[in-house]
Amino acid sequence: MYNFYPIYLNLRNKKCLVVGGGKVAERKVRSLLECGARVYVVSPEVTPALEQLAWEGAITFVRRTYTTTDLEGSFLVVGATDDEKTNQRIADDCFERNMLVNIVDDPPKCNFIVPAVVRQGALSISISTDGNSPVLARKIKEKLKREYGPEYAKFLEIMGDLRRKIISSVPDESVRRQMFEDLVNSDIINLIKEGNEEKIKERINHVLNRGRTQS
Ligand SMILES: C[C@@]1(CC(=O)O)C2=NC(=C\c3[nH]c(c(CCC(=O)O)c3CC(=O)O)Cc3[nH]c(c(CC(=O)O)c3CCC(=O)O)/C=C3\N/C(=C\2)[C@@H](CCC(=O)O)[C@]3(C)CC(=O)O)/[C@H]1CCC(=O)O
């Protein structure tokens, strides 16, 4: 049996509490902000970058140690303090309330862990070793980063747009499916890499026209 179930969370406008204000907390805050979370930081001290984010109004910062009431209304909680007792208390409080909690680097105190992530626009590839070797996760991430370049971001922009158009204009599901397969199996990704706009349009039109004649 696995320890963790992989999912993607929608954090938009959700209160996410980060306890602690060091380097690790800063990293977590940044990744939460990237996903549109409303981030609250509670810590007696914070890094200059967190201080700046608070000053800009990008996060809410409360300068003191953790108390249980900080959890109120939280969807997700990250414990990133260097104080074992506080981390344990955060974990206990969250488990009691069935809240999502990650105590950094301490899987027994977590009900979710954070994977290593490669992002290229809408593409994200998450790597986890089920907690067995974060270093291996990082190594695989570096390898995949080289393999999946910015052409994938551009390709997904095109696909997102085409997907909406195709769903609304091609009624037959099997024809639609074949069109999506053809687009993904075409050489469009390589053509994006080469910057060959004309050929990209040609490939797309070819698939669209064939789909139209079949439906
Ligand atoms: C992916 C990444 C995301 C992130 O943290 O943002 C992440 N750890 C990263 C790096 C990293 N962490 C550590 C090192 C130092 C080398 C080492 O010690 O191994 C390095 C390497 C480095 O920094 O290069 C220390 C460490 N980490 C954990 C333990 C405890 C243990 O294993 O029991 C210890 C030992 C602490 C001690 O010494 O006591 C545990 C966890 N770390 C996880 C995630 C979760 C499992 C993910 C998975 O399934 O693989 C899990 C279970 C919980 C969690 O979510 O925190 C990030 C990748 C960076 C990237 O994205 O590039």
Ligand SMILES: NC(=O)c1ccc[n+]([C@@H]2O[C@H](COP(=O)([O-])OP(=O)(O)OC[C@H]3O[C@@H](n4cnc5c(N)ncnc54)[C@H](O)[C@@H]3O)[C@@H](O)[C@H]2O)c1
């Ligand atoms: N920095 C790393 O790369 C790294 C790697 C492996 C493990 N860790 C672990 O992750 C944790 C955090 O690391 P860090 O480098 O950010 O540490 P850090 O010492 O820079 O930051 C700890 C933060 O916790 C805050 N804090 C302490 N007690 C608190 C309390 N009661 N309530 C609220 N905030 C409190 C401190 O003010 C500080 O801002 C540590 O447990 C550390 O052992 C860090």
